[in-house]
Amino acid sequence: KAGVTQTPRYLIKTRGQQVTLSCSPISGHRSVSWYQQTPGQGLQFLFEYFSETQRNKGNFPGRFSGRQFSNSRSEMNVSTLELGDSALYLCASSVGQLSSSPGELFFGEGSRLTVL
Amino acid sequence: GDSVTQMEGPVTLSEEAFLTINCTYTATGYPSLFWYVQYPGEGLQLLLKATKADDKGSNKGFEATYRKETTSFHLEKGSVQVSDSAVYFCALSDLGGSGGYQKVTFGTGTKLQVIP
Numbered sequence: 707k708a709g710v711t712q713t714p715r716y717l718i719k720t721r722g723q724q725v726t727l728s729c730s731p732i733s734g735h736r737s738v739s740w741y742q743q744t745p746g747q748g749l750q751f752l753f754e755y756f757s758e759t760q761r762n763k764g765n766f767p768g769r770f771s772g773r774q775f776s777n778s779r780s781e782m783n784v785s786t787l788e789l790g791d792s793a794l795y796l797c798a799s800s801v802g803q804l805s806s807s808p809g810e811l812f813f814g815e816g817s818r819l820t821v822l
Numbered sequence: 823g824d825s826v827t828q829m830e831g832p833v834t835l836s837e838e839a840f841l842t843i844n845c846t847y848t849a850t851g852y853p854s855l856f857w858y859v860q861y862p863g864e865g866l867q868l869l870l871k872a873t874k875a876d877d878k879g880s881n882k883g884f885e886a887t888y889r890k891e892t893t894s895f896h897l898e899k900g901s902v903q904v905s906d907s908a909v910y911f912c913a914l915s916d917l918g919g920s921g922g923y924q925k926v927t928f929g930t931g932t933k934l935q936v937i938p
Contacts, residue, residue, distance in 0.1 A: 710865075739926070748930040749866075749911065762925060796865055809854050809915020809924045813865035 729797030737802025
């Protein structure tokens with residue numbers, strides 16, 4: 707079974723630009739969650755999508771957005787990039803339903819964003 | 823709301839030393855508890871889990887017991903190896919929103935460095 711795939715793995719942007727990150731979950735998984743990881747703030751929850759609907763949202767500004775497609779693939783977008791957005795962005799997939807392995811997440815290797 | 827507190831790192835141990843990483847939690851319901859591990863340059867991966875009180879999760883020589891009376895899930899290993907050097911995250915999964923899904927809450931992570 708293929709794992710969670712995130713693209714691109716590394717990218718460099720400048721302040722004010724926008725970026726789109728992609729996540730392909732494990733086949734059969736309908737839930738995709740996004741996290742931001744930085745040395746200072748640790749692992750912070752951005753949002754979760756299930757069956758194309760945002761089900762849960764963290765405390766991030768509106769510049770951070772996401773969506774999920776009918777095949778469960780997800781994208782997140784960050785507009786008007788700031789230096790503080792430099793981070794490792796992790797995507798995690800799960801079955802997403804109460805009856806199956808509750809809370810067990812499968813993570814991708816992340817997309818490392820550097821904002822100059 | 824739910825929260826997870828784990829000991830600050832970094833923790834530095836010599837090879838073959840005994841490891842304990844403390845984790846306590848606050849939850850409104852009956853959560854499942856997890857330890858995830860992140861090796862350098864990788865995403866998180868599930869290390870072990872416990873779904874009810876007094877359950878013991880174990881994997882790769884690591885163990886943790888779900889203690890409801892002390893709301894704890896401490897990670898232990900009898901003899902660490904250099905290859906265990908990584909960041910360890912304690913997490914819980916509880917009912918979110920209207921109760922229709924599981925919401926995962928992570929601790930801040932504890933970095934373990936094992937020296938030969």
